[in-house]
């Protein structure tokens with residue numbers, strides 16, 4: 152049996168975590184031979200509820216779970232952490248402006264970035280799920296002076312999976328037949344789900360669907376899927392968000408064998424997106440590292456969509472700039 156690794160999950164008493172913790176504990180994320188120590192973090196007011204979740208984890212008698220820690224202190228919860236899934240965030244309250252939401256979250260993610268920098272494994276892999284995910288990841292990364300910025304990522308995998316599912320339904324194929332899907336930019340309504348390089352089996356997706364469907368149906372459906380789920384369920388997507396988080400970390404840790412996936416990562420100038428934001432890119436993963444898929448042709452339509460979502464990220468950044476010091 153391998154040595155256990157430490158997996159921290161924040162927002163551990165919340166609804167995404169109620170699915171995520173059990174998927175991680177069962178081995179979906181890191182494989183059926185990788186024992187885990189669960190480090191669960193939430194705020195003091197949620198600790199009683201979290202106790203109930205921990206009781207349920209115990210009651211599953213998962214063979215891979217060697218220990219479960221529940222805490223309201225990031226310095227304790229991130230001690231030696233190998234994988235950090237930052238799910239907990241401040242939801243938008245009544246009358247709260249976008250800037251207020253950004254600032255409230257900025258405070259949470261600056262504290263957590265500092266704690267990760269001090270306490271986590273030097274090789275920690277961090278995935279930010281809590282919204283606004285890209286900018287929260289930027290804040291955590293900027294506050295983690297002792298870690299490499301590339302260790303901080305944001306989740307656009309749910310959008311990627313939603314795009315696969317929509318295209319599969321439209322073309323009468325299976326999601327596993329589809330490759331080279333891309334989500335560019337922000338996990339928000341400006342994200343750009345791009346099928347210009349996508350294959351369905353051996354065929355180019357753009358030859359199977361028309362541009363009108365792409366612009367009027369596919370892109371808005373993927374962009375607005377979160378809102379559609381809230382409308383239907385009365386609650387935001389949780390199990391699908393947890394599943395996407397599992398996919399993101401699984402692929403980053405264990406590799407994609409050449410398959411493209413989408414990850415929000417610190418921009419490095421690739422595709423004209425200057426450094427300073429966390430931006431969704433197509434990547435491949437191997438040996439615990441991700442690499443941006445380079446050399447793709449970008450048409451005029453794609454360029455304008457990619458620039459629009461970058462612009463939104465720059466505006467989010469401007470709203471919390473002082474917390475990036």
Ligand code: NAI
Nearest residue numbers: 162164165166167193194197239240280281282306309392
């Ligand atoms: P939830 O409200 O059910 O749970 C959030 C939990 O975070 C609560 O238990 C709360 O006490 C905790 N929390 C708040 N501040 C914290 C802090 N400073 N430290 C630790 N825990 C803290 O929310 P849910 O449904 O689990 O969603 C969590 C986040 O994920 C939200 O921001 C949501 O918008 C986001 N989300 C992101 C998606 C993505 O694709 N990136 C998809 C779906 C949701």
